[in-house]
Amino acid sequence: MTAAPQVVVLANSELLAAATAARLLTSVIDAQAARGTASVVLTGGRTGNAVMAQLLASPVKDAVDWSNVDFYWGDERFLPAGDPERNETQAREALLDHLPIDPTRVYAMEPSDGKFGDDPDAAAEAYAQLLASKADDGQVPVFDVCLLGVGEEGHTASIFPESPAVYETSRTVVAVRDCPKPPPTRVSLTLPAIRRSTEVWLLTGGEAKADALAMAFGGATEVEIPAAGARGQQRTLWLLDKAAAAKLS
Numbered sequence: 001m002t003a004a005p006q007v008v009v010l011a012n013s014e015l016l017a018a019a020t021a022a023r024l025l026t027s028v029i030d031a032q033a034a035r036g037t038a039s040v041v042l043t044g045g046r047t048g049n050a051v052m053a054q055l056l057a058s059p060v061k062d063a064v065d066w067s068n069v070d071f072y073w074g075d076e077r078f079l080p081a082g083d084p085e086r087n088e089t090q091a092r093e094a095l096l097d098h099l100p101i102d103p104t105r106v107y108a109m110e111p112s113d114g115k116f117g118d119d120p121d122a123a124a125e126a127y128a129q130l131l132a133s134k135a136d137d138g139q140v141p142v143f144d145v146c147l148l149g150v151g152e153e154g155h156t157a158s159i160f161p162e163s164p165a166v167y168e169t170s171r172t173v174v175a176v177r178d179c180p181k182p183p184p185t186r187v188s189l190t191l192p193a194i195r196r197s198t199e200v201w202l203l204t205g206g207e208a209k210a211d212a213l214a215m216a217f218g219g220a221t222e223v224e225i226p227a228a229g230a231r232g233q234q235r236t237l238w239l240l241d242k243a244a245a246a247k248l249s
């Protein structure tokens with residue numbers, strides 16, 4: 001059983017990023033108070049990067065024990081290490097390089113010039129094995145918060161509408177090819193893996209997202225709008241700006 005979606009609408013994209021960063025800091029602090037540790041799945045994309053910038057700017061970040069946070073990614077653009085378009089590169093530049101994290105607890109997906117070479121299936125399988133090694137159920141860790149972006153056509157992580165990834169029911173991580181948004185080759189968590197998270201937060205802003213959101217909340221299937229299938233065990237939270245939410249009733 002997963003949680004029904006809740007929606008929070010912020011006035012503009014700056015407030016969306018700042019409010020999401022504030023929530024995330026509180027969630028990490030709460031998780032550490034309860035268990036001493038926290039796990040966060042990072043997202044790429046404009047909103048995800050803006051959230052990381054706001055997080056770094058917040059004085060509350062000093063209330064977090066960053067050495068006791070596990071960082072994962074929901075998806076990765078399958079490009080060489082250090083490529084500026086990699087979600088990992090952007091997250092390191094925006095946030096991770098500036099925090100006293102434990103580098104052994106940053107779990108990036110393999111690049112296209114990594115130990116598996118230009119083989120996204122091997123990179124996906126390696127990430128699946130990494131997740132399994134960290135999981136109580138031998139499959140996927142229970143992430144405290146899974147951050148996800150939403151694309152204009154309704155993709156989330158790198159699960160695109162009508163693509164093979166959206167039909168995946170057993171694997172936790174898959175290679176994704178022929179993506180409509182560049183780069184064409186990616187590695188992504190699947191919806192079943194995402195749904196193991198305690199909380200899933202879908203972050204997006206701008207009028208270009210309004211049609212996809214109207215479809216997601218208007219009964220579209222996850223095959224049509226994959227973001228509609230991203231849900232958390234205890235909370236599914238859509239954090240939107242006014243422009244993105246404009247066509248929601």
Ligand SMILES: O=C1O[C@H](COP(=O)(O)O)[C@@H](O)[C@H](O)[C@H]1O
Pocket residue numbers: 043044045046047048074075076077087148149150151152156157158181204
């Ligand atoms: O390519 C990607 O795009 C989505 C959404 O990005 P945005 O710029 O429209 O916010 C993102 O969620 C995903 O992680 C990323 O790889």
